[in-house]
Structure formats: C-alpha cells, structure tokens
Amino acid sequence: MNGEQVRRTVPELTHSPGFGNEHSSEAVAGALPIGRNSPQRAPLGLYAEQLSGTAFTEPRAHNRRSWLYRIHPSAAHPAFTRIPSGRLRSAPFHEVADPNRLRWNPLPEPAPGTDFLDGLWTLGGNGDASRRTGSAIHLYAADASMTDRVFSDSDGELLIVPERGSLLLHTEFGRLHAPPGHIALIPRGVRFRAELPEGTARGYVLENYGRPFVLPDLGPIGANGLAAPRDFLAPTATYEEEDRETEVVSKFCGNLWSARCTHSPLDVVAWHGNLVPYVYDLRRFNVLGSISYDHPDPSIFTVLTSPSDTPGLANVDFVVFAPRWLVGEDTFRPPYFHRNVMSEYMGLVEGAYDAKAEGFVPGGGSLHNMMSAHGPDRETFDRASAAELAPAKIDDGLAFMFETRWPVAATEQAMSADHRQQSYDDVWQGLQRHFRS
Numbered sequence: 001m002n003g004e005q006v007r008r009t010v011p012e013l014t015h016s017p018g019f020g021n022e023h024s025s026e027a028v029a030g031a032l033p034i035g036r037n038s039p040q041r042a043p044l045g046l047y048a049e050q051l052s053g054t055a056f057t058e059p060r061a062h063n064r065r066s067w068l069y070r071i072h073p074s075a076a077h078p079a080f081t082r083i084p085s086g087r088l089r090s091a092p093f094h095e096v097a098d099p100n101r102l103r104w105n106p107l108p109e110p111a112p113g114t115d116f117l118d119g120l121w122t123l124g125g126n127g128d129a130s131r132r133t134g135s136a137i138h139l140y141a142a143d144a145s146m147t148d149r150v151f152s153d154s155d156g157e158l159l160i161v162p163e164r165g166s167l168l169l170h171t172e173f174g175r176l177h178a179p180p181g182h183i184a185l186i187p188r189g190v191r192f193r194a195e196l197p198e199g200t201a202r203g204y205v206l207e208n209y210g211r212p213f214v215l216p217d218l219g220p221i222g223a224n225g226l227a228a229p230r231d232f233l234a235p236t237a238t239y240e241e242e243d244r245e246t247e248v249v250s251k252f253c254g255n256l257w258s259a260r261c262t263h264s265p266l267d268v269v270a271w272h273g274n275l276v277p278y279v280y281d282l283r284r285f286n287v288l289g290s291i292s293y294d295h296p297d298p299s300i301f302t303v304l305t306s307p308s309d310t311p312g313l314a315n316v317d318f319v320v321f322a323p324r325w326l327v328g329e330d331t332f333r334p335p336y337f338h339r340n341v342m343s344e345y346m347g348l349v350e351g352a353y354d355a356k357a358e359g360f361v362p363g364g365g366s367l368h369n370m371m372s373a374h375g376p377d378r379e380t381f382d383r384a385s386a387a388e389l390a391p392a393k394i395d396d397g398l399a400f401m402f403e404t405r406w407p408v409a410a411t412e413q414a415m416s417a418d419h420r421q422q423s424y425d426d427v428w429q430g431l432q433r434h435f436r437s
C-alpha cells in the first residue's frame with residue numbers, strides 16, 4: 001500500500017494536546033455535564049463513569065482520573081471466562097535470569113489472520129503484575145485488524161513502539177494514529193482495538209506494571225528541553241453506537257479473560273480528565289548533549305519515566321536515540337563501554353545504531369541485563385578511535401531503550417527462539433590489546 005492509499009485509510013484525526021493536564025472533549029455538543037461530574041441524569045441520556053489511574057487519595061500532582069460519558073456503562077457485560085494467553089507471558093517470570101548479552105532478529109512473519117492481540121509475543125520482564133511493579137517487554141507482528149473485539153490491560157499501561165506499519169488505535173477516548181517513529185500509550189484498563197492501515201504491522205510494547213509514565217524532571221536543564229508536554233496528543237471523543245456483538249478481552253493478573261458484549265464498548269460520547277491515551281512523535285524530541293567533551297549518560301535521552309519509591313530510580317524509563325549532532329572534542333563519540341546497575345533492552349525503529357556496525361536490525365533487539373559488560377563492537381571501536389572529530393550528524397537511525405531497575409528474565413520462548421542470535425558475544429571478540437607500558 002502506498003502513502004496515498006494509507007492517507008485515504010486513516011481519517012483526519014483531531015487531538016487534544018498536552019501531558020498530564022486536564023483535557024475535555026465531546027463528540028456531541030452538550031454531552032459533557034457542566035459544573036459537576038455525576039448529575040442526577042447525565043446529559044443526552046448518557047451514563048457517567050469514572051476511570052481511575054491512581055488511588056483516589058494520591059497527591060494531586062500524581063493523581064490521574066477521567067470521567068467518561070457513555071451510551072452503556074462499561075459494567076454492562078456478562079461474566080468473563082479465561083481464554084488461552086497465546087504467546088503472551090506475564091510477571092512474575094519464573095525463568096532463570098541470564099547474565100549473558102542477548103540479541104534477537106525480528107519476529108518471524110505472522111500467520112495469516114493474526115491481529116495485534118494475537119500477535120503479541122513476550123520477550124521477558126521483571127517484577128510482579130499483581131504487585132504493580134516491574135514491566136514486561138513484548139513484540140508484535142500482525143497482518144489483520146482487530147474486528148469485533150477490544151482489548152484492555154488491567155495489569156499495566158502499554159507503551160507501543162511501531163516499527164513497521166502504522167496502528168490506528170480506536171480507544172474509548174477516541175482514535176489515535178501511530179506510524180513508525182511515533183509512540184502510543186494506552187493507560188491501564190482502557191479498552192481499544194488496533195487497526196492496521198497498511199495491512200501489516202510490527203513493533204514493540206512495554207507493559208508498565210508500575211506507576212504511570214511521567215515526563216522526567218529537568219533539573220539544571222531548565223524549563224524546556226527533551227520531550228515537550230504540548231507534543232503529546234490525546235484523542236478527541238469519537239464513539240461507536242452499533243449494536244454489534246463485541247468480544248472484550250482483558251488481561252488480568254497475567255491471564256487473558258473474555259466476555260461478549262451486545263454492543264461496542266467504544267461508546268464514549270464525551271469525556272474529561274487527565275488520564276488519557278496519547279501519541280508522541282519521537283522526532284519532536286529535543287535532543288540535548290555535550291558541546292565540549294565526553295558523552296553524556298543515556299539518561300539525557302529520557303522521554304518518559306515510571307518512577308519508583310526511590311527518587312531517581314525508575315521502575316522503567318523509555319529512552320530514545322534520535323538524530324543528533326556529535327561535536328565532542330577529544331572524545332570517543334559512540335556510547336562508551338559500560339556495566340550498568342539497571343537492565344537495558346534496546347530496539348531499533350529504523351536505520352542503524354551508532355554503537356553497533358551490524359547485527360542490530362530494525363525489529364530486532366538486545367538485552368543487556370544488570371552488570372553485563374557491553375558497549376561498541378570491535379568495528380565501531382576501531383572506527384571511532386581513529387575518526388577525525390569534525391562535527392558529525394547522526395541521522396540514519398532511530399533506536400530506543402527500555403531501562404529498568406530489575407534484571408529482565410527472558411522467557412523460555414525467547415531463549416529458544418530461532419530468531420535469537422546465538423553468536424552475539426562475538427561482536428566483542430578480537431578487541432585488540434593496545435596497552436603500552
């Protein structure tokens with residue numbers, strides 16, 4: 001499908017910009033009550049319903065909730081029954097965490113008819129979904145839109161990183177379009193279905209069991225920089241009112257559960273609040289770095305962070321390596337060799353990454369667990385050590401990292417996958433001894 005065809009498939013969408021602020025939207029004028037959240041009779045015969053993203057009593061600065069005004073209350077469903085989880089796995093993971101450096105090629109092509117939900121494949125994770133701590137790393141490969149079914153994740157919010165093919169996300173709050181180079185976030189419990197405008201889609205999903213993602217503090221950087229709040233786009237209200245049987249699939253404490261509604265649960269006519277799904281264009285990220293010497297720690301590239309109870313220690317961070325200039329004098333410019341107390345999963349949306357000459361490909365990924373020694377491969381080291389240090393722009397790739405406080409246990413299916421690269425350690429073989437006493 002060419003770009004023009006995709007543009008015809010994806011409708012013109014409207015957005016409500018901002019991060020963490022109070023939004024409000026109504027698809028029909030007068031659908032939002034004025035001056036109260038739950039009037040005796042909500043406007044237009046709608047049902048009023050609150051969706052909480054934090055405990056009622058959390059401090060105002062952290063509190064997230066939205067009010068939804070809908071045709072049917074979301075309670076109008078029969079009992080859930082458990083269904084198979086496919087290749088979806090959840091924390092706590094009982095596999096043995098592996099200290100080795102691990103790398104994978106992209107997922108194999110999906111079986112025909114695989115939608116976003118069926119296409120989820122869990123690479124690994126940490127923490128415990130039911131204790132709301134840690135995270136899981138999934139990949140997806142799909143070639144069919146979700147039709148007549150919606151998904152919601154009670155275990156965490158979903159940060160989706162499309163790599164090939166866009167997603168048109170129909171959510172309770174409205175529609176969002178996420179092509180490669182964008183991220184989409186679906187809050188915990190929000191129902192949605194994923195449509196594939198290009199007919200195929202592949203990418204990454206971080207399931208964050210912990211506190212919702214926020215923008216990082218900027219400290220001495222000042223009032224601006226990194227990701228700007230106004231570049232995060234929430235949808236505007238759009239509703240479906242067909243009485244069409246729809247399967248509601250919910251992930252709850254690690255398992256999938258299904259119930260059939262007689263109507264689409266995406267029937268919210270108006271909403272307001274600060275708990276919203278959103279998209280963000282990673283190329284809007286304001287990349288900061290050194291203009292003298294040395295290579296800042298990659299935390300300088302943090303887009304979003306899920307805080308833990310320890311200041312500065314993230315449950316998980318989302319970090320992007322976006323196009324940027326390198327100007328450091330007397331500096332080894334690619335990422336340095338390091339061992340990190342945090343655990344790092346890296347993925348690639350397009351192009352190449354400046355620390356790996358080959359083998360790290362779009363749709364693939366690498367896992368460097370805590371304290372595993374890693375850094376540039378031999379070819380990159382040799383090249384960067386000899387490079388002439390003129391200002392240089394890195395603009396041929398878009399890599400990202402999920403960096404988490406606890407080691408990531410890779411699933412059995414990830415360790416035994418045919419697309420795991422068994423010889424990844426070789427990239428650090430042959431680094432020559434240069435010591436001269």
Ligand SMILES: [Fe+2]
Pocket residue numbers: 338340344368374
């Ligand atoms: Fe690293």
